[in-house]
Amino acid sequence: MATVxxxxxxxxLAYGAERVATPASVDELADEVRTAADASTGIRALGTRHCFNRIADTDGLLVSTAGLPAEVAIDAERRVVRTSGGIRYGDLGSQLQHAGWALANLASLPHISIAGAIATGTHGSGDRVGTLSSAVAALELVTAAGERAVLRRGDPDFAGAVVGLGALGVITHVELDIVPTFDIAQTVYERLPMDAVLADLDAVTGAGYSVSMFHSWREPDVVDQAWVKRRADAPGPAPEELLGARAAVRKLDPLGAPDPEHCTEQLGVPGPWIDRLPHFKLGFTPSKGEELQAEFLVPRRHAAAALDAVRGHAASVAPLVYVTEVRTMAADDLWLSPAAGTDAVGIHFTCRQDQPAVEAMVRDLGELLAPFDARPHWGKLFDLAQSAPRMADLYPRWGDFAALRERYDPSGAFRNDFLARLGL
Ligand SMILES: Cc1cc2nc3c(=O)[nH]c(=O)nc-3n(C[C@H](O)[C@H](O)[C@H](O)COP(=O)(O)OP(=O)(O)OC[C@H]3O[C@@H](n4cnc5c(N)ncnc54)[C@H](O)[C@@H]3O)c2cc1C
Structure with a gap:
């Protein structure tokens, strides 16, 4: 227990919690939750704290799952791994790799907890690969009553509960789909002409298993880098050129830092999925470190037009943004997923730590991208007042999620200001 x-x-941001509990067992966790709920103390689960907004915040009790035993149990027959919610992808991934297994995808960094990532619809990239949430096969929760609930894919509440915003209870364990391990070779292409990219987005995003485009907006008509992660068993070598852009001959940092030591290996050198799907290595600070992030996810059919709109806004974006990253993800059926019901494209902004200016820019981007049905990333900065009235249009199952939240947590123990301002 800590009070600092x-x-x-x-x-x-500083969390407003009076107390942070780090229970060592699920029984202890259930006691903590039940006692706090009985005392009408607000409760939120805490993962690895990588969200940029107050989604994880409460003035009551933060329950970290980091103290639960780190379980990893592979079921080769069912092709799932059962693991603790608080474990980081990097730690789970190295154990899976050791046993000859893999997850289909990872985010840009392996530092984040599984439960925290899936609760916010965290994603990597890949035209045919879903969000990290879409790999969830089962969830084990402790509810406000201190009771355990198990939800499996196919159960009526499952698709609503996975991207659950921490609103239904504390996830203690998950089952994730696994696949046989695979190698990835990463090639970075420099200086893609933006017009060619917009004319044929599929040519870039389909150039590998997972593709990220990075744009600093210093030159609005040039995409600085495209990171193409190809499966090592894909036919043929990586092409020398992509839409006229040449393959880099030295390792690069997506934010343009001169020393890319913290970045995963490139130059077409194959290596295990766990060392290539993230951009950043586990033992190092990911990304810039001192930064803010925002992201809007648009249905794939709107992606080129939405990117063109951002290009038209480059003069106001460029001074505040280190880099924009564009990634793709396959549709899923999870109610609050960024890819709910549609293939989606994420337009992400890594920004300077000037919160008032970035918040104003994000509000502008929210207006700019609203005609493209842009969904804000649950874990990054967005304007709650601007977004709240749009939720029911953006997510066809929004009302069902509100009802699900009410059913799992009738006393509102897991309800915080963030959820309330969204109308949940
Ligand atoms: C450097 C950096 C890079 C990033 N890269 C990506 C990226 O590539 N793709 C992407 O989509 N996002 C990315 N993000 C955002 C990040 O993935 C999300 O913010 C994610 O939610 C972080 O997980 P966490 O464990 O740190 O969550 P926290 O911030 O600790 O919590 C997030 C939410 O999950 C809930 N939660 C946490 N644990 C549990 C639990 N056990 N049970 C129930 N609810 C729980 C919390 O209550 C809260 O609502 C990045 C963030 C950073 C800082």
Whole structure:
């Protein structure tokens, strides 16, 4: 138990919690939750604190799952791994790799907890690969009553509960789909002409298993880098050129830092999925470190037009943004997923730590991208007042999720200001 000020990873917010509990067993966790709920104390689960907004915040009790035993049990027959919610992808991934298995995808960094990532619809990239949430096969929760609930894919509440925003209870364990391990070779292409990219987005995003495009907006008509992660068993070598852009001959940092030591290996050298799907290595600070992030996810059919709109806005974006990253993801049926019901494209912004200016820019981007049905990333900065009235249009199952939240947590123990302002 701790009472000291607790900050998120980026350091841009201090949690308002009176107490942080780190129970060592599920029984202890259930006692903590039940006692707090009985005393009408607000409760939120805490993962690895990588969200940039107050989604994880409460003025009551933060329950970290980091103290639960780190379980990893592979069921080769069912092709799932059962693991603790608080474990980081990097730690799970190295154990899977050791046993000859893999997850289909990872985010840009392996530092984040599984439960925290899936609760916010965290994603990597890949035209045919879903969000990290879409790999969930089962969830084990402790509800506000201190009771355990198990939800399996196909159960009526499952698709609503996975991207659950921490609103239904504390996830203690998950089952994730696994696949046989595979190798990836990463090639970075420099200086893609933006017009060619917009004319044939599929040519870029389909150039590998997982593709990310990075744009600093210093030259609005040039995409600085495209990171193409090809499966090592894909036919033929990586092409020398992509839409006229040449393959880099030295390792690069997506944010343009001169020393890319913290980045995963490139130059077409194959290696295990766990060392190539993220852009950043586990033992190092990912991304810039001192930064803020925002992201809008648009249905794939709107992607080129939405990107063109951002290009038209480059003059106001460029001074605040280190880099924009564009990634793709396959549709899923999870109610609050960024890819709910549609293939989606994420337009992400890694920004300087000037919160008032970035918040104003994000509000502008929210207006700019609203005609493209842009869904804000649940874990990054967005304007709650601007977004709240749009939720029911953006997510066809929004009303069902509100009812699900009410059913799992009738006393509102897991309800915080963030959820309330969204109307949940
Ligand atoms: C450097 C950096 C890079 C990033 N890269 C990506 C990226 O590539 N793709 C992407 O989509 N996002 C990315 N993100 C965002 C990140 O994935 C999300 O913010 C994610 O939610 C972080 O997980 P966490 O464990 O740190 O969550 P936290 O911030 O700790 O919590 C997030 C939410 O999950 C809930 N939660 C946490 N644990 C549990 C639990 N056990 N049970 C129930 N609810 C729980 C919390 O209550 C809260 O609502 C990045 C963030 C950073 C800082």
């Amino acid at each position: 000020e607790q900050r998120n990873w980026a350091g841009n």
